[in-house]
Amino acid sequence: MSKNTRAADFRKVDIDELDEENFRDEETQDDGGQDQVSQRESEIKSLMTSGKNLEALKVALKDPPVGVKDKSVKDRNFNTVLDVLTRFKSSDVEKSVNSLDEEQRDTLMKYIYRGFSEPTENSCGILLVWHEKNLAKSGVGSIVRVMTDRKTV
Numbered sequence: 001m002s003k004n005t006r007a008a009d010f011r012k013v014d015i016d017e018l019d020e021e022n023f024r025d026e027e028t029q030d031d032g033g034q035d036q037v038s039q040r041e042s043e044i045k046s047l048m049t050s051g052k053n054l055e056a057l058k059v060a061l062k063d064p065p066v067g068v069k070d071k072s073v074k075d076r077n078f079n080t081v082l083d084v085l086t087r088f089k090s091s092d093v094e095k096s097v098n099s100l101d102e103e104q105r106d107t108l109m110k111y112i113y114r115g116f117s118e119p120t121e122n123s124c125g126i127l128l129v130w131h132e133k134n135l136a137k138s139g140v141g142s143i144v145r146v147m148t149d150r151k152t153v
Contacts, residue, residue, distance in 0.1 A: 033065040033067075033068035033070065033073045034070070034073055036063075036065065037065060037073050037076050037077045037080075040059060040060070040077070040080065041076065041077075041080050043059055044056045044059055044060055044080055044083075044084060047059065048083075048084065048087060053084065053087050053088055053092070053096075054096050054099060056084050056087075057084050057085070057088075057096060057100075057108075058100070058104065060080060060081045060084045061081070061100070061104045061107045061108055061111075062104075064077060064107055064110075064153045065077055065153075066151035066152065066153060067151070074152075074153065077153070078111065078114055078115075078118075078153060081111045081153075082111070082115055082120075082123060085111070085112075085115075085123075085126060085127065085130055086122065086123060086126050088126070088130075090126070090129050093126075093129050093130055093133045094133045094136075097130070097133045097134050097136075097137050098137060102138065102142075105134055105137060105138045105142060106138070106142050106145050106146060107153070108130065108134055109131075109134055109138070109142050109143065109145075109146045110146050110149070110152070110153045111153055112127050112130050112131050112134065113146060113147075114152070114153055115127045116131075
């Protein structure tokens with residue numbers, strides 16, 4: 001008929017580990033991301049001075065410091081990416097977004113939303129253009145992935 005259901009042998013997952021209060025996000029990088037951001041910053045500036053904005057954008061979106069706990073490192077990297085985005089003409093944005101792969105477009109969307117949350121005097125207009133073109137290429141899925149990702153830029 002019925003069996004004793006008090007046995008816990010069937011339980012393979014410790015649900016107490018999944019509690020939000022006990023959750024610890026995995027660290028993907030140590031706090032020494034300062035050197036990486038400095039190298040990236042100098043490479044991007046040299047590409048932008050030679051007029052290679054698309055290559056500068058690809059370098060800026062490659063391997064963002066998402067695991068770094070130091071906010072100043074993330075701020076420096078964000079300011080570099082924002083500088084790259086504001087250098088594009090509105091007519092070149094669509095072509096640039098089309099040349100990016102899905103992971104780069106998702107990272108770009110993270111930076112766009114961070115730019116919306118920390119607006120500067122001249123950034124909002126160009127960020128709206130980037131958002132429009134990125135949304136047209138990536139779809140709503142990109143927004144959902146960005147909004148649900150715990151790793152911020």
